[in-house]
Amino acid sequence: MFDPKWAFMDPVATLAVSGFIIQAAYVICLPSLKELADSGADEKALLAIEKIVLQVEGVVSVHAVRSRFHGSGFYVNLHIQVNGKLTVEEGHKIAGCAKRRLIQEGPDIVDVLVHIEPDKKL
Numbered sequence: 757m758f759d760p761k762w763a764f765m766d767p768v769a770t771l772a773v774s775g776f777i778i779q780a781a782y783v784i785c786l787p788s789l790k791e792l793a794d795s796g797a798d799e800k801a802l803l804a805i806e807k808i809v810l811q812v813e814g815v816v817s818v819h820a821v822r823s824r825f826h827g828s829g830f831y832v833n834l835h836i837q838v839n840g841k842l843t844v845e846e847g848h849k850i851a852g853c854a855k856r857r858l859i860q861e862g863p864d865i866v867d868v869l870v871h872i873e874p875d876k877k878l
């Protein structure tokens with residue numbers, strides 16, 4: 757249909773369409789690959805998690821926040837420091853409160869494991 761001098765456009769167009777297909781495949785596959793690789797929450801979500809936990813009454817500090825994507829959301833492990841003079845029951849209540857708040861307010865959090873440590877300064 758076209759002038760034969762434009763025949764070189766056939767492989768050029770083929771490469772362009774291949775590029776679009778590869779780019780679309782990358783966009784579609786990336787979330788699944790992240791899930792399969794047990795990836796965790798991104799930096800923004802980890803900061804949101806820390807912020808929520810620090811708002812819980814009795815939490816002095818939080819560290820070692822780790823997350824793992826699984827199914828529909830994240831499983832989170834973290835360490836919190838509380839007043840070392842508190843009873844086990846009081847520390848347990850603080851940990852339970854942190855867990856509930858994270859599941860309610862956090863970014864797609866399914867379950868939380870809280871490790872309690874005494875803050876030796878208090």
Ligand SMILES: [Zn+2]
Nearest residue numbers: 819820835873
């Ligand atoms: Zn720790």
